[in-house]
Amino acid sequence: xxxxxxxxPHLGQEIGGAETGTYYDNKYLAPHGxxxxxxxxxxxxxxxxxxxxxxxxxxxCLDGKKGMILSGYFDNYEDFCREVQEIDTRQHAxxxxxxxxxxxxxxxxxxxxxxxxxxxTSDKDVLYYRWLPIDLDxxxxxxxxxxxxxxxxxxxxxxxxxxxVMQEYQSEAPIKAVSGNGGHLLFSLPDWPxxxxxxxxxxxxxxxxxxxxxxxxxxxDTSVYNPSRIWKLYGxxxxxxxxxxxxxxxxxxxxxxxxxDDLGVRHD
Numbered sequence: 309x310x311x312x313x314x315x316x317p318h319l320g321q322e323i324g325g326a327e328t329g330t331y332y333d334n335k336y337l338a339p340h341g342x343x344x345x346x347x348x349x350x351x352x353x354x355x356x357x358x359x360x361x362x363x364x365x366x367x368x369c370l371d372g373k374k375g376m377i378l379s380g381y382f383d384n385y386e387d388f389c390r391e392v393q394e395i396d397t398r399q400h401a402x403x404x405x406x407x408x409x410x411x412x413x414x415x416x417x418x419x420x421x422x423x424x425x426x427x428x429t430s431d432k433d434v435l436y437y438r439w440l441p442i443d444l445d446x447x448x449x450x451x452x453x454x455x456x457x458x459x460x461x462x463x464x465x466x467x468x469x470x471x472x473v474m475q476e477y478q479s480e481a482p483i484k485a486v487s488g489n490g491g492h493l494l495f496s497l498p499d500w501p502x503x504x505x506x507x508x509x510x511x512x513x514x515x516x517x518x519x520x521x522x523x524x525x526x527x528x529d530t531s532v533y534n535p536s537r538i539w540k541l542y543g544x545x546x547x548x549x550x551x552x553x554x555x556x557x558x559x560x561x562x563x564x565x566x567x568x569d570d571l572g573v574r575h576d
Contacts, residue, residue, distance in 0.1 A: 344568060344569055347388075347541055347543050348393065350385055362410060363410070364381050365380050365391070365405050368402045369401035369402075379417075379427070379428050380420070380423060381418055381419065381420070391420070392541065406537075406538055407441055414429065429538075435501070436499040437501075438497055438499055441532045442492065443492060444463075444492070444528055444529075445529060451549050453547075453552075453564070465526050469493060469521050477495075482495040482496070482572045483568060485570075486567055487546065488546025488563075489546055492540070507534070518530045544565065545563060546564055
C-alpha cells in the first residue's frame, strides 16, 4: 500500500489488542505496539529527497540469483513507491538506498525506474553528508535473522547511544529506526561537503561511539562512514536466512520489515 498524508501511520500511537510485528488497518505495527513510518510515507520521502535531489535504490540478489543487482535513480515519489513496493514482493537479499546527497545528473542512468546493471553510485558521486548514520547490529552467526531478545538488546543500547551523542555533540534528536535485525540512528548534519576532512571526522565519530558502546552482544558498525554507503530502505522486508519459529529449545528468528519508529527533530 502507498500511504498518503491522510492515512499514513502516526508515530507513538498505541494500538491495544493488536498483534505487534503485523499490520493494523493496513499500516505496519512495530514490535513495541506503535505504528511506524517508512519511505513510502511522503513526509519521510521528502526528508531524504529534497526538491531537485535524487536517491539511488539498489536491490541485491533478486529472485535468489547471486550477483543479480537492480538499480534505479528516483526523484518522483509515486514512481519510487510503485517500483520498490512491487519488487519487494519478490525474493531478494535486501533493498537499500543512498543515504547522503548525490549528484542529480545520475538520474540519467535509470530515470525513476529499476533496471539490471552494476553501474551504481560511488564515493566520487556524493556531494554532501546529510546524515551521521549509526548501525547497531546484534552479534550472531552470519546469514540469519536476529531473535526478538537480540533485537531488544540492540534497541536498548540505541537509547544509550542517542543520549551520549546528543550530549557530546550538541545534536538534535535523531531519526530512530529498525533495520529489520538491529537498530539505526540518523543524526542530521548541515550538509557537510564530502572531502577528506569530513570523511575522517565521520569515521572518527563512529569509531569513538563503537569504542564506548559496542559489547559482546551488539556491535556498532564503523564502516558506514563512506559517502556512498547504502542503507536499508525503510518499508521493505529483511529476510536473512530461513524464518524460524520458536520451540522449547530455540528462539524464533522472524523476517521483519525495516521501519522508522521516531522521526526525531524535523526541519520543514
